[in-house]
Amino acid sequence: DVKVTQSSRYLVKRTGEKVFLECVQDMDHENMFWYRQDPGLGLRLIYFSYDVKMKEKGDIPEGYSVSREKKERFSLILESASTNQTSMYLCAIKGQDTQYFGPGTRLTVL
Amino acid sequence: GENVEQHPSTLSVQEGDSAVIKCTYSDSASNYFPWYKQELGKGPQLIIDIRSNVGEKKDQRIAVTLNKTAKHFSLHITETQPEDSAVYFCAASETGTASKLTFGTGTRLQVTL
Numbered sequence: 001d002v003k004v005t006q007s008s009r010y011l012v013k014r015t016g017e018k019v020f021l022e023c024v025q026d027m028d029h030e031n032m033f034w035y036r037q038d039p040g041l042g043l044r045l046i047y048f049s050y051d052v053k054m055k056e057k058g059d060i061p062e063g064y065s066v067s068r069e070k071k072e073r074f075s076l077i078l079e080s081a082s083t084n085q086t087s088m089y090l091c092a093i094k095g096q097d098t099q100y101f102g103p104g105t106r107l108t109v110l
Numbered sequence: 111g112e113n114v115e116q117h118p119s120t121l122s123v124q125e126g127d128s129a130v131i132k133c134t135y136s137d138s139a140s141n142y143f144p145w146y147k148q149e150l151g152k153g154p155q156l157i158i159d160i161r162s163n164v165g166e167k168k169d170q171r172i173a174v175t176l177n178k179t180a181k182h183f184s185l186h187i188t189e190t191q192p193e194d195s196a197v198y199f200c201a202a203s204e205t206g207t208a209s210k211l212t213f214g215t216g217t218r219l220q221v222t223l
Contacts (some may be wrong), residue, residue: 033210037216040119042199043154043214058210090153097142097205101153 002027004102006091012108019078021105023091031094032074034058034066036087037104043090049074081109112137114202116214123190124222130183131217133200134182139200142210143183145174148197157198158185190221 007022023032031046035058045058047054047066063085067075078085086109092099113136123129135143138150141162160174160183167174170222171190176183183202187194197218201211 042116043213045210048210053196092153097203097209098144098156098159099211100156101146103151103153 002093002095002100004100005091005104006089006093006105008105009103010106011106012110013078013081015082015092017078017081017109019081019109020092021078021089021091023076023078023102025074025093026070027095028071028094029093029095030071032068033074033094033099034064034074034076034085035090035092037090038087046076051077059092065073081107083109085109112140112202112212114196114200114212114214116200116217118217118218119215120218122220122222125190125192129187129194129221131185131198131200131219132182133184133202133214134180134216135202135212137202137204138178138181140216142203142205142209143174143176144201144206145185146199146201148199148216150196154199168216187219190219191219192223195219195221 003026005024034046035043049055049068067076089105091102115197116133131192147157148154169190173186199216200214203209203211
């Protein structure tokens with residue numbers, strides 16, 4: 001079974017804090033993705049990575065950055081958290097064509 | 111880029127009835143169409159997918175149909191059960207290493223007793 005783990009299920013941060021969301025996979029897949037999920041908007045792609053040290057912007061990269069130093073780990077960074085970044089964050093890995101998701105991190109920025 | 115529209119946004123059916131969720135896509139190059147189910151507090155889980163070389167695919171009570179000419183695809187759930195209550199997402203992409211999924215906005219299905 002594909003396993004994608006995210007470091008926290010729930011996170012509460014203050015405006016202006018630097019926030020790290022971690023995603024780890026155990027399947028040796030090259031492709032990893034970060035999405036945010038908001039009611040009525042579906043899943044929107046923030047960043048993705050095809051390989052170690054490679055990253056590509058998705059549809060809504062503003063306010064976010066990513067890091068992929070090792071193949072199994074893909075980190076999403078909020079440089080200075082804002083209240084409009086309160087959301088559910090989902091990490092995914094890609095098999096041949098299918099994406100497999102982690103359980104999500106619900107981030108609240110106060 | 112690809113644009114995927116999904117309807118309805120909410121759907122309520124009685125247990126045992128059928129449920130149908132419809133999606134349209136814009137990019138004729140898309141040839142892979144997965145459906146995901148997301149239960150409360152969990153990440154989306156793949157439930158079925160279809161590729162453009164087939165028009166229909168079934169897996170027990172779930173079926174997906176694809177009309178490439180009209181650029182629409184649908185999820186059909188028969189004999190619905192309370193455990194089918196969840197949010198369902200459709201998505202579309204080209205196949206290949208560099209492909210990205212574009213998701214619909216989701217349908218909240220409620221199966222009532």
